[in-house]
Amino acid sequence: MDLAYLLDFLRRLAANNNTPWMAEHRPEYQRARAAFAELIGQVLAEVAKTDPSLAGLTPTEAMFRLHKNDRGHRDPEPYKRRMGAGLLHGGRHAARAGYYLGVQPDGKSSLRVGFYHTTPALLGALRQEIHYNADEFHRQREAPALLRYFPAGLTTDAEQLVRPPKGYPADHPDLAWLKLKSFGAVRTFSDAEVAQGPGFVALAVAAIAAARPLVDFFNEALEPNG
Numbered sequence: 001m002d003l004a005y006l007l008d009f010l011r012r013l014a015a016n017n018n019t020p021w022m023a024e025h026r027p028e029y030q031r032a033r034a035a036f037a038e039l040i041g042q043v044l045a046e047v048a049k050t051d052p053s054l055a056g057l058t059p060t061e062a063m064f065r066l067h068k069n070d071r072g073h074r075d076p077e078p079y080k081r082r083m084g085a086g087l088l089h090g091g092r093h094a095a096r097a098g099y100y101l102g103v104q105p106d107g108k109s110s111l112r113v114g115f116y117h118t119t120p121a122l123l124g125a126l127r128q129e130i131h132y133n134a135d136e137f138h139r140q141r142e143a144p145a146l147l148r149y150f151p152a153g154l155t156t157d158a159e160q161l162v163r164p165p166k167g168y169p170a171d172h173p174d175l176a177w178l179k180l181k182s183f184g185a186v187r188t189f190s191d192a193e194v195a196q197g198p199g200f201v202a203l204a205v206a207a208i209a210a211a212r213p214l215v216d217f218f219n220e221a222l223e224p225n226g
Helices: 003-015 018-024 025-048 120-132 134-141 145-147 193-197 198-225
Strands: 085-086 098-103 109-115 182-191
Touching: 003 098, 003 193, 018 025, 018 198, 025 098, 025 198, 085 198, 098 198, 109 120, 109 193, 120 134, 120 182, 134 198, 145 198, 182 193, 182 198, 193 198
Parallel strands: none
Antiparallel strands: 085 098, 098 109, 109 182
């Protein structure tokens, strides 16, 4: 698992983000993608030992395409500058809370945990759960284990409604949370951390384990709609 090579390839791709360059360097891309697939496979194998919902999920089902899906052609760069995967039961596009691991050079590698699929029905279910079980919500988002790996905690900086959601008063004590359109915490990693290989796998697995109670809280709310 040569993650140093993966970082180097992505750095070169960022400087040459065009189709002719990618065609010329296809073997290097395949080597880099194989390194990322091995990373995701190892993380999944470890996480599945304690999280049965991810047992059987393959790197292919988890990994996102490198090519951008920009049908409007507004972005001159055809490729993303990172490789990413969604570790969710049902695959990367499942409408559930989960874990998103991405590798990108220059300290931009990250692990995002939470719920990012913003359909009205799912958001409504999640808001209702926060409203009904506020104490448990706050207990999970303030859990010391979570904050150890995600020091900034669950963010309120995500996209949100301008007004209170329908059915909730403007003076609701948790209005800042109820207005959110997604719920997530993020941890970034240095290139040195990523290049450790097995050490990075262990760090990602530990961070996922710390976030699992919060992710489970979200998924319990979403289950009737999933």
